[in-house]
Amino acid sequence: MPSVSPLSNRRVDLVPSETGVISAVAPGSLAAELGLRAGDRIISINEKPLMDALDFQFKAQSQDVSFEVQRGHLITRHDLHLEGDEYWGITFADPTFDGVRLCENACPFCFIKQIPKGMRKSLYVMDDDFRYSMLYGAFVTLTNLDEADWERIEREKISPMHVSVHATNPDLRVALVGNPNAGKVLNDLTRLQAAGIDFHAQLVLVPGVNDGEEMDRSLRELAQFERLLSIAAVPVGLTRYGLERQSKQVRLSRTCMRTLPGKQISVRRYETVEALAVVEQAERWQAIFRAERGETFFHLGDEFYLMCDLPVPGADHYDGYPQIEDGIGITRHLLENLDHMVQRTKAGDLAGATGTIACGTLIGPTMRQAAERFNQHTGAQLQVEVVENSFFGNEINVSGLLTGLDLITHLKEARIPDGPVYVSSRMISDRTHTLMDDMTVADISRELDRPFVPCGLMSDVARDLRQRRRNTSAA
Numbered sequence: 001m002p003s004v005s006p007l008s009n010r011r012v013d014l015v016p017s018e019t020g021v022i023s024a025v026a027p028g029s030l031a032a033e034l035g036l037r038a039g040d041r042i043i044s045i046n047e048k049p050l051m052d053a054l055d056f057q058f059k060a061q062s063q064d065v066s067f068e069v070q071r072g073h074l075i076t077r078h079d080l081h082l083e084g085d086e087y088w089g090i091t092f093a094d095p096t097f098d099g100v101r102l103c104e105n106a107c108p109f110c111f112i113k114q115i116p117k118g119m120r121k122s123l124y125v126m127d128d129d130f131r132y133s134m135l136y137g138a139f140v141t142l143t144n145l146d147e148a149d150w151e152r153i154e155r156e157k158i159s160p161m162h163v164s165v166h167a168t169n170p171d172l173r174v175a176l177v178g179n180p181n182a183g184k185v186l187n188d189l190t191r192l193q194a195a196g197i198d199f200h201a202q203l204v205l206v207p208g209v210n211d212g213e214e215m216d217r218s219l220r221e222l223a224q225f226e227r228l229l230s231i232a233a234v235p236v237g238l239t240r241y242g243l244e245r246q247s248k249q250v251r252l253s254r255t256c257m258r259t260l261p262g263k264q265i266s267v268r269r270y271e272t273v274e275a276l277a278v279v280e281q282a283e284r285w286q287a288i289f290r291a292e293r294g295e296t297f298f299h300l301g302d303e304f305y306l307m308c309d310l311p312v313p314g315a316d317h318y319d320g321y322p323q324i325e326d327g328i329g330i331t332r333h334l335l336e337n338l339d340h341m342v343q344r345t346k347a348g349d350l351a352g353a354t355g356t357i358a359c360g361t362l363i364g365p366t367m368r369q370a371a372e373r374f375n376q377h378t379g380a381q382l383q384v385e386v387v388e389n390s391f392f393g394n395e396i397n398v399s400g401l402l403t404g405l406d407l408i409t410h411l412k413e414a415r416i417p418d419g420p421v422y423v424s425s426r427m428i429s430d431r432t433h434t435l436m437d438d439m440t441v442a443d444i445s446r447e448l449d450r451p452f453v454p455c456g457l458m459s460d461v462a463r464d465l466r467q468r469r470r471n472t473s474a475a
């Protein structure tokens, strides 16, 4: 439940029951040398309580560090004189000890507001926490930062940040974020830049609202920032619950929308012809950026290409995949990985191996082609099952938003071969290790009576099949 953290005095959720708990210590690190281990709890550093993992990283780099560690009932104090730049090797069970900071916005397209009851708890947390932006690439709006936060970002050089911009037109951003404070985004980015903070930008595009001329304006204005590393645009996602709740969301943001002359935001999905126009517009900008900067710089979410039945761009286009965490370029990354695997591995080394790949409808045709190539090279017989998202509605077509129940229902009805079922690891939450509906990998394996294996890439599938074959011959 949301609360106000005594540590930060901010609205938070998912407050850990114990703060500063170490979940892992890297071998050979300073923490290992000091005898720290998983389960220990760091309770203070330089006489002050710790706020989060970033706070620890920053304070632990001073020359004189004293900190207290609790193990069971025993508290030990360490006083160290360090050279600086030490490798501490500590992973915390929860990186933010005061919980996850909540957003103060009412975006009319908010996906969290479109999730029905009964899903895993962490899905309902409307987070907007700059620390997760740096640690895990979560996109933040910067609308909930107070002066102390800004000073901390500047002092500790919390970089890179990932900023949901959506539009640089102040009135339009206020309406799209549903917060009167959102219109100063260019000032916020200027402040980040002045502090030497790098950042990535994201635009969630709503047809007829912030694409077209507004997207031209956003790209033109964003491109002025030297510290901006990349821009990505993804299409708005609406579940069937989202469509039902739409009027409520519009009401929430109405005050902000009044500031938008002559425009009331209506959120709907992209039609193919509109998506094609976005691809063409993006290509014009990408050509400009490649000529001026030597990189594509502005990337479209894979959905835009796939919904227009266009091939996704080649690997060179993606500049090293700066926003792969957000799924940008994931299709090309999958195909590129398959190419490498085919070049590096012996043909026919998985002859006779069987299994299933289950995926969402958007990537279905690409996955079928990828599996065919995989099978031709390795001799395996992988079957692809394209699963409709009946939980959120079949408009939600990405693999990562499939529920355990939809997978089980589909796969039980399909005639799938013996062997494991492989799915995208994007279906599994890093935090809870469950799917959207709180089912675990073990639950689904049990229901399907076969291994259910989350994988990132086709090389992971090949590795798993080989390992199973080795295990079988060793048995």
Ligand code: SF4
Residues within 6 Å of the ligand: 103, 104, 105, 106, 107, 109, 110, 111, 112, 113, 125, 126, 127, 128, 141, 177
């Ligand atoms: S989409 Fe907007 S309203 Fe929803 S959690 Fe993110 S910032 Fe908050």
